[in-house]
Amino acid sequence: MATSTHPIVSCTNINSFSTNSSSPRNFSRPPSQIFLNPNPSRAARRGDAVKIRCAASSEGRDENPDSLSKAKLDRRNVLLGLGGLYGAYNLGAGGSNPFALADPVPLPDVANCGPATISFSSCKVPYRCCPPITDTTKVEYYKIPSFSKLNVRPAAHAVDAAYLEKYKTAIKLMKELPPSDPRSFDNQAKVHCAYCNGAYLLNGNPYQIHFNWFFFPFHRWYLYFFERIMQSMINDPTFTLPYWNWDNPPGMTFPGIFDDENQLSPLYDQYRNQDHRYGHVLDLAYSGDDIIAPDPTKVKNNLAIMYRQMITNAPCPLLFFGKPLRADNTQSSGMGTIENIPHNSVHRWVGDPRSANHEDMGNFYSAANDPVFYSLHSNVDRMWTIWKTLGGKRTDIADKDWLDTEFLFFDETKTAVKVKVRDCLDNEKLGYTFQDMPIPWKDFKPTRKRTVKLSITESVPASTDVLPAPLSKNLTFYVTRSTSVPETQEEMLNLDLVYDDTKFIRFDVFLNEDEDVNTVELDRTEYAGSFGNLPHVHEGGSATPKTTTFNLAISELIKDLDLEGDDKVLVTLVPKVGGSFVTVNNAYINTLDC
Numbered sequence: 001m002a003t004s005t006h007p008i009v010s011c012t013n014i015n016s017f018s019t020n021s022s023s024p025r026n027f028s029r030p031p032s033q034i035f036l037n038p039n040p041s042r043a044a045r046r047g048d049a050v051k052i053r054c055a056a057s058s059e060g061r062d063e064n065p066d067s068l069s070k071a072k073l074d075r076r077n078v079l080l081g082l083g084g085l086y087g088a089y090n091l092g093a094g095g096s097n098p099f100a101l102a103d104p105v106p107l108p109d110v111a112n113c114g115p116a117t118i119s120f121s122s123c124k125v126p127y128r129c130c131p132p133i134t135d136t137t138k139v140e141y142y143k144i145p146s147f148s149k150l151n152v153r154p155a156a157h158a159v160d161a162a163y164l165e166k167y168k169t170a171i172k173l174m175k176e177l178p179p180s181d182p183r184s185f186d187n188q189a190k191v192h193c194a195y196c197n198g199a200y201l202l203n204g205n206p207y208q209i210h211f212n213w214f215f216f217p218f219h220r221w222y223l224y225f226f227e228r229i230m231q232s233m234i235n236d237p238t239f240t241l242p243y244w245n246w247d248n249p250p251g252m253t254f255p256g257i258f259d260d261e262n263q264l265s266p267l268y269d270q271y272r273n274q275d276h277r278y279g280h281v282l283d284l285a286y287s288g289d290d291i292i293a294p295d296p297t298k299v300k301n302n303l304a305i306m307y308r309q310m311i312t313n314a315p316c317p318l319l320f321f322g323k324p325l326r327a328d329n330t331q332s333s334g335m336g337t338i339e340n341i342p343h344n345s346v347h348r349w350v351g352d353p354r355s356a357n358h359e360d361m362g363n364f365y366s367a368a369n370d371p372v373f374y375s376l377h378s379n380v381d382r383m384w385t386i387w388k389t390l391g392g393k394r395t396d397i398a399d400k401d402w403l404d405t406e407f408l409f410f411d412e413t414k415t416a417v418k419v420k421v422r423d424c425l426d427n428e429k430l431g432y433t434f435q436d437m438p439i440p441w442k443d444f445k446p447t448r449k450r451t452v453k454l455s456i457t458e459s460v461p462a463s464t465d466v467l468p469a470p471l472s473k474n475l476t477f478y479v480t481r482s483t484s485v486p487e488t489q490e491e492m493l494n495l496d497l498v499y500d501d502t503k504f505i506r507f508d509v510f511l512n513e514d515e516d517v518n519t520v521e522l523d524r525t526e527y528a529g530s531f532g533n534l535p536h537v538h539e540g541g542s543a544t545p546k547t548t549t550f551n552l553a554i555s556e557l558i559k560d561l562d563l564e565g566d567d568k569v570l571v572t573l574v575p576k577v578g579g580s581f582v583t584v585n586n587a588y589i590n591t592l593d594c
């Protein structure tokens with residue numbers, strides 16, 4: 001067994017959690033021995049596969065030193081691990097034009113697929129994530145098979161025993177497929193690894209389908225083929241992936257079907273946070289530290305967060321989907337609202353803090369090794385469908401570079417196929433829909449906690465008097481705004497930040513509040529949104545301060561707080577986790593035409 005030489009071993013010593021002595025809080029338990037002494041089952045699951053695959057792949061790699069050196073090219077802003085910039089948009093004047101000329105992203109360069117890297121570290125993923133083909137010129141477009149009836153994806157908390165048995169059987173059979181079979185559970189997880197951890201190159205730099213506008217369509221196609229493989233395993237073309245209904249109170253815990261006291265279920269994964277197993281209410285904005293609040297408050301906060309991420313903060317396509325990535329791979333990345341919170345937060349909430357890189361769910365290369373991954377994403381997928389029903393400018397992106405981008409997958413007949421973004425925009429055309437569940441956040445428009453406007457007296461400082469400042473305590477200041485914002489424009493609050501991205505950080509933003517703000521309750525008009533950073537491990541282990549502009553759409557708040565006629569707005573920033581690792585350089589309000 002590959003015990004002492006397990007490649008993850010070398011990653012523990014540059015891991016920020018295990019060497020972090022300057023941190024004011026003990027964010028995580030000591031790193032476990034899991035990766036130092038992998039137990040037989042893990043070694044059997046991954047190590048053996050590693051041996052088989054690496055033998056073939058490292059030969060290929062040696063023959064092509066060029067691909068290796070390419071893979072070492074500039075990885076800035078690309079291998080971000082999970083989390084990072086909250087919608088790092090340049091929305092204001094001087095921002096890059098998101099519709100600049102470039103091209104759709106072609107099929108990944110499989111011939112030059114190289115080793116994958118674990119987040120920002122210099123550690124390589126200990127097995128090869130590349131698919132078993134290299135010549136993509138012969139790959140045909142996938143034709144969506146005809147169907148007579150829509151399949152219905154159920155909510156994970158509401159399935160019955162017969163469904164659960166089928167689900168377990170399908171996953172078990174996928175796990176038993178040989179390593180040479182692209183439909184195997186392991187190989188399906190590697191699809192995610194290859195697209196997310198720099199195995200593919202795009203224009204000479206690592207190709208990453210997170211942190212940009214491909215987040216939703218890539219994962220929709222990915223789940224589509226995964227689901228078809230499950231169906232073929234159990235000869236049931238009506239079988240579907242459950243969705244983890246985390247936006248609805250009955251679904252706001254770890255779904256019970258994935259847990260198993262005896263740890264024997266094919267849906268069980270031991271590399272999970274043991275404090276967050278079935279029964280604990282989750283925090284949709286989790287940033288590495290459990291927020292202390294009673295369960296009903298947590299639930300209300302989650303609903304408020306959903307309302308903000310789906311409605312208030314996502315009135316425009318690019319705010320929801322994320323920033324463009326085009327074939328030239330030159331623009332800086334930026335997540336959409338849902339990708340950041342709750343998607344990233346839920347990954348980290350499930351991932352095991354005892355693992356060096358929060359494997360499985362807490363790191364892209366390993367996330368899809370946990371069966372719950374596909375359920376998390378089934379609900380992310382559902383959010384896309386729901387978002388388009390919410391009105392306003394909430395429609396799919398019309399840009400051809402997005403629509404004509406192609407991905408490579410394997411279907412249930414082991415055939416490599418290519419697909420376009422434009423063919424997955426409507427889930428019903430793909431043959432599935434979602435079980436109806438209440439969408440309580442839709443009507444959870446937060447209400448005002450303060451009935452009166454706080455007056456901005458002379459003692460209240462302007463943002464320019466207070467900033468730059470570290471967020472080691474609550475900060476209150478006023479920001480000026482124009483009182484004549486056209487109806488068609490979104491008013492945006494922007495915070496220029498410099499932060500240490502190796503640290504857990506979360507802060508919340510409130511309007512018309514001062515230092516006395518109740519920071520525990522988020523179901524209030526005054527709550528504008530949250531910034532979250534989940535730590536990255538850096539190449540070589542050194543931390544570089546990261547800059548970003550955190551943008552929040554505040555038109556609705558301005559209206560509901562009755563501030564439309566005011567040329568000054570009171571802003572309070574409340575650090576929840578790791579505030580001393582972030583400096584707010586500047587705060588300003590501008591408008592966005594989406």
Ligand code: C2O
Binds near residue numbers: 192210343364367377
């Ligand atoms: Cu591709 Cu939830 O990550």
